[in-house]
Amino acid sequence: MQAQHLSSSESKANTVTIDAAPSARHLMAIRIVGTALFDYQISKTPAARIRLESLASMAQQLGDISPVEAAVVSQLLAKPTSIEGATL
Numbered sequence: 001m002q003a004q005h006l007s008s009s010e011s012k013a014n015t016v017t018i019d020a021a022p023s024a025r026h027l028m029a030i031r032i033v034g035t036a037l038f039d040y041q042i043s044k045t046p047a048a049r050i051r052l053e054s055l056a057s058m059a060q061q062l063g064d065i066s067p068v069e070a071a072v073v074s075q076l077l078a079k080p081t082s083i084e085g086a087t088l
Contacts, residue, residue, distance in 0.1 A: 036052040
């Protein structure tokens with residue numbers, strides 16, 4: 001696809017480069033961690049928390065999620081949760 005720019009008569013590509021597009025591995029990591037995050041938000045069980053912590057930690061160590069994405073999970077896990085008065 002070509003786009004015309006007023007500053008030049010040359011046509012310039014306006015497609016996303018491969019380097020800027022998220023990799024399939026990154027998208028899969030986001031999907032897996034996101035599913036675990038969703039499960040934890042709904043169930044609030046210790047098992048769901050451990051699963052989320054483990055998956056997020058592994059994905060960050062492998063470089064599949066960014067430090068910012070890992071920080072979002074950490075912030076969520078830092079908040080105390082309670083189910084019927086019991087703090088997890």
